[in-house]
Amino acid sequence: MHLRCNNRNCAHTLDLHERAVACPKCGDLLEVVMEAPKQDPAQVKRMWLERRMSNASADRSGVWRFRDLLPGPYSLEDLVTLSEGNTPLVHGLKTGKSTGLDQLFFKHLGWNPTGCFKDLGMTTGMTEAKHVGAKIVACASTGNTSASLAAYASRAGLEAHVYLPSGKISLNKLAQALEFGAKIVEVDGSFDAALDQLLNTKNDDIYFLNSVNPFRVEGQKTVIFEMMEQLDWRVPDVVICPGGNLGNSAAFSKGLEELKEFGFIDRLPKLVVVQAAGANPFAELWRTGADELTPTEHPETVATAIRIGNPRSWRKALHGVKMTGGFVMEVTDEEIGEAKALIGLDGIGCEPASATTLAGLRKLHAEGKLDRDATVVAILTGHALKDTDYILKAHAKANEARLAEVNG
Numbered sequence: 001m002h003l004r005c006n007n008r009n010c011a012h013t014l015d016l017h018e019r020a021v022a023c024p025k026c027g028d029l030l031e032v033v034m035e036a037p038k039q040d041p042a043q044v045k046r047m048w049l050e051r052r053m054s055n056a057s058a059d060r061s062g063v064w065r066f067r068d069l070l071p072g073p074y075s076l077e078d079l080v081t082l083s084e085g086n087t088p089l090v091h092g093l094k095t096g097k098s099t100g101l102d103q104l105f106f107k108h109l110g111w112n113p114t115g116c117f118k119d120l121g122m123t124t125g126m127t128e129a130k131h132v133g134a135k136i137v138a139c140a141s142t143g144n145t146s147a148s149l150a151a152y153a154s155r156a157g158l159e160a161h162v163y164l165p166s167g168k169i170s171l172n173k174l175a176q177a178l179e180f181g182a183k184i185v186e187v188d189g190s191f192d193a194a195l196d197q198l199l200n201t202k203n204d205d206i207y208f209l210n211s212v213n214p215f216r217v218e219g220q221k222t223v224i225f226e227m228m229e230q231l232d233w234r235v236p237d238v239v240i241c242p243g244g245n246l247g248n249s250a251a252f253s254k255g256l257e258e259l260k261e262f263g264f265i266d267r268l269p270k271l272v273v274v275q276a277a278g279a280n281p282f283a284e285l286w287r288t289g290a291d292e293l294t295p296t297e298h299p300e301t302v303a304t305a306i307r308i309g310n311p312r313s314w315r316k317a318l319h320g321v322k323m324t325g326g327f328v329m330e331v332t333d334e335e336i337g338e339a340k341a342l343i344g345l346d347g348i349g350c351e352p353a354s355a356t357t358l359a360g361l362r363k364l365h366a367e368g369k370l371d372r373d374a375t376v377v378a379i380l381t382g383h384a385l386k387d388t389d390y391i392l393k394a395h396a397k398a399n400e401a402r403l404a405e406v407n408g
């Protein structure tokens with residue numbers, strides 16, 4: 001197992017535990033090159049399931065029970081874990097009807113310890129940070145990464161610094177970062193500016209834990225392993241997820257590629273990535289077929305988690321979308337709001353960014369592009385209570401409209 005530059009023309013390799021987030025030769029992102037497990041896929045699948053029944057801390061984690069396809073080896077006592085993962089696949093009822101799909105499932109990653117998928121990448125990233133002797137861990141964030149980093153850092157006994165676009169993140173997420181003891185650095189400008197500022201910080205004591213860190217991607221790819229297990233290894237037709245900084249899309253692509261390469265599955269679902277229309281550089285790249293991504297200078301959307309103009313993992317994500325025969329699309333804030341309300345009425349709930357998935361599916365259905373018999377897994381990335389301000393404002397607006405109707 002080692003690190004390799006993601007640029008196939010460079011393919012520079014580094015030792016697995018070298019502390020780098022970019023290739024020292026060409027500056028592209030790095031990835032962990034995984035080796036096939038020693039046992040055959042059927043044996044590994046059985047082992048993964050059996051671990052769910054075990055009481056050992058490493059096995060209770062819905063990330064580390066897949067450790068045969070994760071970086072390591074780490075001593076099991078050294079894993080920084082909060083028993084993340086093991087999130088359900090929930091059948092979409094009203095939401096299914098609204099998309100004409102009988103087999104619509106939500107993989108709800110918002111039901112993780114800090115209410116977001118970031119925990120899956122943070123357990124692997126923080127374990128590696130501890131392994132290489134880091135003292136300070138840091139990230140830029142639209143809110144969720146900072147909450148998760150803060151929680152896992154306190155679990156690991158490390159100092160957490162979080163760089164946040166001032167006044168631009170949900171207070172619920174800020175409250176989490178404070179609760180878990182992070183040091184807050186407010187940055188004037190967008191998330192992209194905050195990430196630039198952090199990445200340009202010349203401080204060797206700081207260990208970066210945004211999804212540009214390949215160890216984050218490793219944990220997040222286990223979503224695919226768990227989803228396949230829950231579907232009894234029947235490959236769905238579509239996996240649809242929101243696109244912000246594109247760490248998740250990159251991770252899902254890697255998870256799918258490894259399962260296919262190592263003989264766990266024999267075909268791939270289409271990976272569909274949905275962006276908000278006001279923060280859509282990846283959707284634009286897809287639409288125009290350009291070779292390079294042009295960042296959106298002033299990204300704007302109600303879905304603050306994906307208010308991102310310069311997604312760093314776009315090359316990895318593009319590889320995955322192309323490899324699976326998928327595509328990239330965008331939805332408006334209004335469409336996000338309608339979809340979010342429907343997910344709420346299904347008794348599930350999610351934060352605005354997550355609702356891009358259902359909004360995308362509703363759009364595809366309206367265009368006649370969804371097959372009723374298709375099995376579709378929509379990835380919900382954050383819990384409903386992550387952005388209560390959005391919910392209260394949306395309901396105040398709905399009440400005003402109702403009152404206006406009653407009063408003629």
Ligand SMILES: Cc1ncc(COP(=O)(O)O)c(C=O)c1O
Pocket residue numbers: 116142144145211242243244245246247248249305306351353354381382
């Ligand atoms: C709730 C939520 N959904 C979606 C995303 C987008 O994920 P990614 O940045 O991995 O594309 C983020 C953060 O970026 C998020 O916090």
Ligand SMILES: N[C@@H](CCOP(=O)(O)O)C(=O)O
Pocket residue numbers: 139140141142143144145146209210211212244245246247305306
């Ligand atoms: N939505 C994210 C943005 C950056 O996340 P990362 O996964 O690239 O670290 C957040 O919550 O900050």
